[in-house]
Amino acid sequence: MDKKPFRPIFCVPYKLMRKKEKITIHDIAMEIGVTASTVSRALNNHPRISETTKKMVLDAAKAINYKPNRIAAALRHGKSKLIGIIVPTINRNFFSSIVRGIEEQANALDYKVMISQSYDEYEKEVATIEALLDARVDGIMVSLGKNTHSFEHFNAVLQKGIPLVFFDRTTDELNVNQVTINDYLSAYQATHHLLEQGYRHIAHFTSHMKIRIYQERLRGYKQALLDNGINFDPTLVVESNMQLDGGQKSTRQLLDKNQGFDAIFSASDYAIVGALQELKRINVKIPQEVGLVGFSNEPFTAFTEPTLSTVDQKAVSIGKSAATLFFEMINTDQKNKPTVKKVVDANLIIRASSQRF
Amino acid sequence: MDKKPFRPIFCVPYKLMRKKEKITIHDIAMEIGVTASTVSRALNNHPRISETTKKMVLDAAKAINYKPNRIAAALRHGKSKLIGIIVPTINRNFFSSIVRGIEEQANALDYKVMISQSYDEYEKEVATIEALLDARVDGIMVSLGKNTHSFEHFNAVLQKGIPLVFFDRTTDELNVNQVTINDYLSAYQATHHLLEQGYRHIAHFTSHMKIRIYQERLRGYKQALLDNGINFDPTLVVESNMQLDGGQKSTRQLLDKNQGFDAIFSASDYAIVGALQELKRINVKIPQEVGLVGFSNEPFTAFTEPTLSTVDQKAVSIGKSAATLFFEMINTDQKNKPTVKKVVDANLIIRASSQRF
DNA sequence: TTAGCAAATGCAATCGATTGCGCTAATATA
DNA sequence: TATATTAGCGCAATCGATTGCATTTGCTAA
Numbered sequence: 001m002d003k004k005p006f007r008p009i010f011c012v013p014y015k016l017m018r019k020k021e022k023i024t025i026h027d028i029a030m031e032i033g034v035t036a037s038t039v040s041r042a043l044n045n046h047p048r049i050s051e052t053t054k055k056m057v058l059d060a061a062k063a064i065n066y067k068p069n070r071i072a073a074a075l076r077h078g079k080s081k082l083i084g085i086i087v088p089t090i091n092r093n094f095f096s097s098i099v100r101g102i103e104e105q106a107n108a109l110d111y112k113v114m115i116s117q118s119y120d121e122y123e124k125e126v127a128t129i130e131a132l133l134d135a136r137v138d139g140i141m142v143s144l145g146k147n148t149h150s151f152e153h154f155n156a157v158l159q160k161g162i163p164l165v166f167f168d169r170t171t172d173e174l175n176v177n178q179v180t181i182n183d184y185l186s187a188y189q190a191t192h193h194l195l196e197q198g199y200r201h202i203a204h205f206t207s208h209m210k211i212r213i214y215q216e217r218l219r220g221y222k223q224a225l226l227d228n229g230i231n232f233d234p235t236l237v238v239e240s241n242m243q244l245d246g247g248q249k250s251t252r253q254l255l256d257k258n259q260g261f262d263a264i265f266s267a268s269d270y271a272i273v274g275a276l277q278e279l280k281r282i283n284v285k286i287p288q289e290v291g292l293v294g295f296s297n298e299p300f301t302a303f304t305e306p307t308l309s310t311v312d313q314k315a316v317s318i319g320k321s322a323a324t325l326f327f328e329m330i331n332t333d334q335k336n337k338p339t340v341k342k343v344v345d346a347n348l349i350i351r352a353s354s355q356r357f
Numbered sequence: 358m359d360k361k362p363f364r365p366i367f368c369v370p371y372k373l374m375r376k377k378e379k380i381t382i383h384d385i386a387m388e389i390g391v392t393a394s395t396v397s398r399a400l401n402n403h404p405r406i407s408e409t410t411k412k413m414v415l416d417a418a419k420a421i422n423y424k425p426n427r428i429a430a431a432l433r434h435g436k437s438k439l440i441g442i443i444v445p446t447i448n449r450n451f452f453s454s455i456v457r458g459i460e461e462q463a464n465a466l467d468y469k470v471m472i473s474q475s476y477d478e479y480e481k482e483v484a485t486i487e488a489l490l491d492a493r494v495d496g497i498m499v500s501l502g503k504n505t506h507s508f509e510h511f512n513a514v515l516q517k518g519i520p521l522v523f524f525d526r527t528t529d530e531l532n533v534n535q536v537t538i539n540d541y542l543s544a545y546q547a548t549h550h551l552l553e554q555g556y557r558h559i560a561h562f563t564s565h566m567k568i569r570i571y572q573e574r575l576r577g578y579k580q581a582l583l584d585n586g587i588n589f590d591p592t593l594v595v596e597s598n599m600q601l602d603g604g605q606k607s608t609r610q611l612l613d614k615n616q617g618f619d620a621i622f623s624a625s626d627y628a629i630v631g632a633l634q635e636l637k638r639i640n641v642k643i644p645q646e647v648g649l650v651g652f653s654n655e656p657f658t659a660f661t662e663p664t665l666s667t668v669d670q671k672a673v674s675i676g677k678s679a680a681t682l683f684f685e686m687i688n689t690d691q692k693n694k695p696t697v698k699k700v701v702d703a704n705l706i707i708r709a710s711s712q713r714f
Numbered sequence: 715t716t717a718g719c720a721a722a723t724g725c726a727a728t729c730g731a732t733t734g735c736g737c738t739a740a741t742a743t744a
Numbered sequence: 745t746a747t748a749t750t751a752g753c754g755c756a757a758t759c760g761a762t763t764g765c766a767t768t769t770g771c772t773a774a
Contacts, residue, residue, distance in 0.1 A: 022435075024760055035724050040762055050722060071431045071493050072760035075729050078379075080428060082492075090472075091453035096446070100474065112492050115447075115472045117457065135439075135469050136428050244660075273660045280662070300657030303601070303630045305637070381730055392754050397732055405752060429730030432759050717774080724767070732758080742749070 023066045031060045043068070074136070081111050083326070084132035084140045088120045088169070094296050094315045095143065098167060101319020102141065102326075109327060111138070118145040126153040139163035139330055141322055144171060146242075149210050163329035167322040168313075170212050177329065179322040179342040183213045186311045186346040187220025190265050190293045193309070193348060195228045197356045199263035199291045203236040205250050205271045217267045217295070235259055240271060247274020255282075263291035263354070269298040269310055276304060276353070292353040306352035313346050380423045388417045400425070431493070438468050440683070441489035443499045445477045445526070451653050451672045452500065455524060458676020459498060459683075466684060468495070475502040483510040496520035496687055498679055501528060503598075506567050520686035524679040525670075527569050534686065536679040536699040540570045543668045543703040544577025547622050547650045550666070550705060552585045554713045556620035556648045560593040562607050562628045574624045574652065592616055597628060604631020612639075620648035620711070626655040626667055633661060633710070649710040663709035670703050 025039040034053065042049045042057035060066075074080045083106055087095040099115060106113050114137060118125035125145045130153075132140055139162055142154075151174050157164050158176075166178040194202050204221045207214045222232050238253055240246030247270060254261055255278075266272035272294035276286065284290050286306055294301055297312035321342050382396040391410065398406045399414035417423075431437040440463055444452040456472060463470050471494060475482035482502045487510075489497055496519055499511075508531050514521050515533075523535040551559050561578045564571045579589050595610055597603030604627060611618055612635075623629040629651035633643065641647050643663055651658055654669035678699050 022760090025762095026760080036761075037725080037763080038723055040760095041723085044762085048722060053722080067491065069432075069493065069760050070491065071428055071437060072729090073762075074428045075426075075432050075731095076760080076762050078729075089453070090447045090456070091450055093448055096448035096453075096474075099447070100476075103474075107488070112471060112488065113473075114469060117453075117460075119457075131464070131469065134424065134427065136426065244656075277660070299601075300660055303634070303657055304660055305662035379730090382732095383730080393731075394733075394755080395753055397730095398753085401732085407752060410752080426730050429759090430732075432761095433730080433732045435759075715774100717772105719772080720770090722767100722769080725765085727764090728762080730759105734757090735755090737754080738752090740749100740751080742747100744745100744747080 022069075023064055024069065025066070027064060028057060028060045028066055031064065032056045079138050080136045082114055082135060082137045083111050084114045084116065084128075084135070084137040086116050086118055086125065086128050086132075086140065086142045088143060088145050089117050090115060092296070093298050094168075094313055097315030098143075098319035098322070101316040102323045103319075105320060105323035105327065118148075120145040120147055122147045122149070129153045129157065133157065133160070133162075137162070139165075139326055141165045141167060141326055143167050144169040144211065146208055146211065149208075161334070163326060163334070165322055165326045165329070167318055168213065171210070172212060175339050177325055177340045179318055179325060179344065180213070181313045181318060181344045181346045183216035183346075184220040184223075186295070186313075186348065187217035187265070187267075188224045189220075189348045190295070190309075190311055191221045191224035192228070193350060194263045194265060194291050194293060194354060195224065195230070197263075197287075197291055197354055199354075200230065201233075201236065201261045202230075202263040202265055202291075203238065203254055203259070203261040205242070205247060205264060205266035205268065205275070206237060206239055207242045207267060208239070214267055221265055236261060242266075242268035242271045244270050244274045244277075247271030248278050249274075251275040251278040262289065263293075265293045267295050269294040269296045269301050269308065272308060272310075272353075273300070273304060276308065287353050287356050291356065293348075297349055301351070304353075309351045309354040310349050311346050312349050314344060317344050379426070380421055381426065382423070384421060385414060385417045385423055388421065389413045436495050437493045439471055439492060439494045440468050441471045441473065441485075441492070441494040441497045443473050443475055443482065443485050443489075443497065445500060445502050446474050447472060449653075450655050451525075451670055454672030455500075455676035455679070458673040459680045460676075462677060462680035462684065475505075477502040477504055479504045479507070486510045486514065490514065490517070490519075494519070496522070496683055498522045498524060498683055500524050501526040501568065503565055503568065506565075518691070520683060520691070522679055522683045522686070524675055525570065528567070529569060532696050534682055534697045536675055536682060536701065537570065538670045538675060538701045538703045540573035540703075541577040541580075543652070543670075543705065544574035544622070544624075545581045546577075546705045547652070547666075547668055548578045548581035549585070550707060551620045551622060551648050551650060551711060552581065552587070554620075554644070554648055554711055556711075557587065558590075558593065558618045559587075559620040559622055559648075560595065560611055560616070560618040562599070562604060562621060562623035562625065562632070563594060563596055564599045564624060565596070571624055578622055593618060599623075599625035599628045601627050601631045601634075604628030605635050606631075608632040608635040619646065620650075622650045624652050626651040626653045626658050626665065629665055629667075629710075630657070630661060633665070644710050644713050648713065654706055658708070661710075666708045666711040667706050668703050669706050671701060674701050 025036045029036045029039045039057050042054045090096050103113050116128045125148055140157055154174055164176050166176050168180055170178045170180055206218055209215055225232050238250040240250045264275050272292050279290055294308050294310040297310045301308040301310045321344055382393045386393045386396045396414050399411045447453050460470050473485045475485055482505055497514055511531055521533050523533050525537055527535045527537055563575055566572055582589050595607040597607045621632050629649050636647055651665050651667040654667045658665040658667045678701055
């Protein structure tokens, strides 16, 4: 018969005894001869546990490589320490930078982040809200999709008392805490800049008027015209999907209608690139004949020929503000609190596409 | 004394009795007069529960708006139904498309996805792995960061038997299932294309040789030269960070060294844009004097002047393949299974920057 | 010496879902 | 008719951490 391997009788270090089963507070408890309650309290730095015991627990925990099971904790006190983020698409410098800002704050507070994309589809947004609720997130941060014109799906969130924060793409139809940039001011400055450069017939590319940012950008554009004694011409405002092809279409539309225009201020960088392409195609000189300003400071705006003026939205700031606001909600009773609307200032970045002088 | 509020004795519909506390299987059980066990089994379609009961349970669940608590379930069977994804940065069309591919498959199987960015920082990657383990994800999918030259942090994952899949940016130092594109072939085709267009002194922009994709792209480039009777010239290979500035620097480097070159095949779109800018700055004609081909088909490559040839990596395919591979691992015993390495073919997209004829 | 008190820890229930085992009643087989 | 079998469901333990309340121990004050 096989000889059994030598097995010492005396106490074997715990670490060596176990194979690789999961290690719980009970193991720590057994190790140092207390109960799981004490271990739990020690790990949570409960005042009624002696310093001696705490040290023993901490040492033992480290020794046997204990990792808390946050699922068990989540079940117990009903908090998952997860927060859900919904953005139209993460494939945008602006949004991914916001997410980064949020992530950093969240991780510092021991929260994990679940990122979801709505792809600007209403149905996907609804489904995602449901999925996040399903995953029992402790709170949700959203930038609305372009096609979201109904907001009932947020009622479930509100009713459950789950903290909800909107950032950038928000709505006034819902009374929700939010962080946005000063779209009005940025648009005003962009338009004002074009006027300063001597452009007089400035077109504006915009999107769905249901979305606050587009309303605001239009408002800033109009006000800048007004303040400079220029008549607002509604035929110079073109609505599109704000993608590359949308910008191309809008430009052709302006050209076809023989609308005299010498500049375009677009509420999106993608659309302004579309405009740039169309105009170059027919040999319009940028910025001599037509000036262009976009919005978002997407990286590619520095790659085009000529480089594009745009508005930098300070995404990381927005992310941080939104996260700060969010964690205030998490940590304090939200009843009877007024809705908070933070506004972050943006930066106009002047590049070649709008500089005649 | 206060009069107690009127409380009817007769049966009140459950829905109206409760306020808004959480609804559990016990509530369903009480509603239809069975135990929680039965409800649980009914909901999970257990064969030993009669169809009648199942229907009653399902109806009651719907009626009182029951939502399963996946945290409790997770605790019970030790599976969180969460999968972690780590990418260098989500702010890239390629990666966000991959993520989309993964997400779609995951959601279909009732898994949630946690996306994290390593920002190409080794420390952040290590921390993220730990965070995901901490969150008790059921599996992890990773595209390695550029600065990751040590892989011990994956051992914890492997040892716990948690499914791990690498995609795109992988390594051979670890025996892990992976999905990549055919970098070798793509590079070969790109170089071959440049040769066909009559370019003879083709430079190559690359990055850390520790990363498999860069090795492979270099290999493809070399082989194409060889097969066409061109001598490989190591001084034409420049290593950089593969960002815009890296591409600029590499280009200046080639120019300064007075290296005669008439084309560049870059392993990154960002770097090729940098090259484009530098060359245009000194009035080099593209593609007449120098031909350019990038890699990744980032959207902006279609926006530049001239538009850039590049390699489309079919990100969604990669995402889907990776997810498929991953869920095979989740669902089957991985012991004694050989390592799987899937390779997806890519597409060379020929645009203006490399077309002389 | 003893009630009184505080500090330190243990006991046991709890969070919600799952599941092995056991029980009952009905149907089948001998 | 008596025993097997099976369908259908309940009981109670379990996952790991937390926490209100009870208990123990040591010490102080009366």
